[in-house]
Amino acid sequence: MELKCSKTTCLMCTMNELDPSMRRAELAKCFSQLHLIDNEDLVITLSGLWSIAIAHPDDAEFPSLGVFECMARLIDRSINDRNWLSRGKNTCIPYYAAHIIGSYTMNKENLAAIAIKSGVIPPLMELLRGKLSWVEQRVAVRALGHLASHRSAFKAITIHEEEIIHLSMNMASTCFVTVYNEFVNLKSHKRVEYHRFLMTRGRGRLEMEDKKAEEWASQLQCWSLYLLNCFAIQKRSINLICKKEFLEDLSGMLGGLQNQNSFSGACLIRSLCLTKDGRSSIANSKRVIKTLGNLSRSSDEWQYKAIESILSLLQDQETRFEVLDLVVPFLVDLVELKTIRGGRSTTIGDAITQALLQDYGRIKYGQLVLKNKKSQKALEKVWDIKVERRKKDDMMSEQEFSERKLMVGMLKLEGNQKFWSGDIDEAGAIYTKALELCPLRMKKERIVLYSNRAQCHLLLREAELAISDTTHALCLSGAMHPHTKSLWRRSQAYDMLGMARQSFLDCLMFINQRTKFKAKSHVRIPYHVVRMLNKQISAMHLFGTSSANPKIIDNEVRESMALRDQDDPTRKR
Incomplete structure (x- = not known):
């Protein structure tokens, strides 16, 4: 005889019911009574529901049977009955409940509509206000963000619009300080026990806890940024979001490195740039413009968003001349950009050229004067490459092309000889002359010349010039097959300027390209590259003052450290 569980609210037993109509009736009954349970079975049940919601977020069965009302009641009880919350592992219940709401409302608008009707917003708002801890705030803002992303649910969210904006801005700006002070900086025995359990499921040590807390x-x-973006794309509360101090903070919120597709400050800036008030506020922040400029010529996933944002500012006549001087030094390196990350073809280089040269005639003849003379010279360079030299190349005979090709090759060899003899200044000058003579169609030769000149700049400690030349080389080589030496050299240049994230991403890209077409057994990563990677990881560590400093280097790189391969790519020219 098969034994059955006697508990009327045992969810797992109910799910094993073979009769569909009986199963649905029992599930609905279970969800209606779940918040009344006082024993540890509730936590086990919630943990199981959490796993199901993560694995099947689009399954409408549980939402249609009352899971949202159930989760809302559980959060309400957690907030209003602290004695009940403190029993056993009940402290985990509001975390699981908010996470389940967020998972089921992630993709489907009809499920989000059910959640709104089920009254999930008030309890989620209580968690967002910090009634419990930052751990519950994390899942509450996730759930509200998913709800706000659906048009039908967004209207219900706007009832709390101003409060949500202020809370989200505050969390985005202070979350690392909060987590550090309330968890990482505490000794193990003083850390909140259920926080430790939720992060590591009781299997992690102090180092793993710190790493998870950072994540x-x-x-x-x-x-928090994603929730703000839901309002920004609807052109709501733009003036609230565009507070000067927050925009300054926003420029440093570049998203996670473990998941580069996570939402970032660059995405929110892009959404703000689609509005008139947003563009006006961003144009007045030199720090934000500089951040966009650095992103626009980096290996960051948000490179394209940064370029789009800058172009929006340049295409608006009210902000164009506020930012033109600042962005020209960055964009001039991108005018020959043909592909972006992911290998998608694009005309972005031509769009950049058009935006930069829009007023070139007025600038050339003195009708419009730029504050920065370097910017004016940079525009002249763009005009030369994209207009004058293109015309000359089109009219160039095959004989002249052959002669130029020969001269460029001879100059390159001469530059290399000067470089290896230690005359770095002269080598750089020769590479410059070769670039001036080199026809635009000789792409491979131009890539090498730009990269070699960048190496000269590195040795002369001219980091900005090295970044400019390596970016030129990488634009010419394309995102599918980036010039590896230029990636490494630009990583070094970023390191000189203390730009750890940009240096790390170029270094990582260099390793990826180096290992891309080789079997794992033959991969050899130079020790100095691994050392650079470790240096930038340490510099980017969000809780740098904590005792733990987790390393996120894969096994291949760790093995390479032991090999200490001294194959320096900068020596092969």
Whole structure:
């Protein structure tokens, strides 16, 4: 005889019911009574529901049977009955409940509509206000972000619009300080026990807890930015979001490195740039413009968003001349950009050229004067490459082309000889002369010349010039097959300027390209590259003052450290 569980609210037993109509009736009954349970079975049940919601977020069965009302009641009880919350592992219940709401409303608008009707917003708002802790705030802002992303649910969210904006901005700006002070900086025995359990499921040591706390803090920031973006794309509360101090903070919120597709400050800036008030506020922040400029010529996933944002500012006549001087030094390196990350073809280089040269005639003849003379010279360079030299190349005979090709080759060899003899200044000058003579169609030769000149700049400690030349080389080589030496050299240049994230991403890209077409057994990563990677990881560590400093280097790189391969790519010219 098969034994059955006697508990009327045992969810797992109910799910094993073979009769569909009986199963649905029992599930609905279970959800209606779940919030009344006082024993540890509730936590086990919630943990199971959490796993199901993550694995099947689009399944409408549980939402249609009352899971949202159930989760809302559980959060309400957690907030209003602290004695009940403190029993056993009940402290985990509001976390699981908010996470389940967020998972089921992630993709489907009809499920989000059910959640709204089920009254999930008030309890989620209580968690967002910090009634419990930052751990519950993290899942509450995630759930509200998913709800706000659906048109039908967004209207219900706007009832709390101003409060949500202020809370989300505050969390995005202070989350790392909060998590550090309330968790990472505490000794193990003083840390909140259920926080430790939720992060590591009781299997992690102090180092793993710190690493997980860093990841969760990053997610809290990214989800807060995402929720703000839901209002920005609807052109709501733009003036609230565009507070000067927050925009300054926003320029440093670049998203997580473990998941580069996580939401970032660059995405929110892009959405703000689609509005008149947003463009006006961003144009007045030199720090934000500089951040966009650095992103526009980096290996960051958000490169394209940064370029789009800058172009929006340049195409608006009210902000164009506020930012033109600042962005020209960055964009001039991108005018020959043909592909972006992911290998998609694009005309972005031509769009940049058009935006930069829009007023070139007025500038050339003195009708419009730029504050920065370097910017004016940079525009002249763009005009030369994209207009004058293109015309000359089109009219060039095959004989002249052959002669130029020969001369460029001879100059390159001469430059290399000067370089290896230690005359770095002269080598750079020769590479410059070769670039001036080199026809635009000789792409491979131009890539090498730009990269070699960048190496000269590196040795002369001219980091900005090295970044400019390596970016030129990488634009010419394309995103599918980036010039590896230029990636490494630009990583070094970024390191000179203390730009750890940009240096790390170029270094990582260099390793990826180096290992891309080789079997794992033959991969050899130079020790100095691994050392650079470790240096930038340490510099980017969000809780740098904590005792733990987790390394996120894969096994291949760790093995390479032991090999200490001294194959320096900068020596092969």
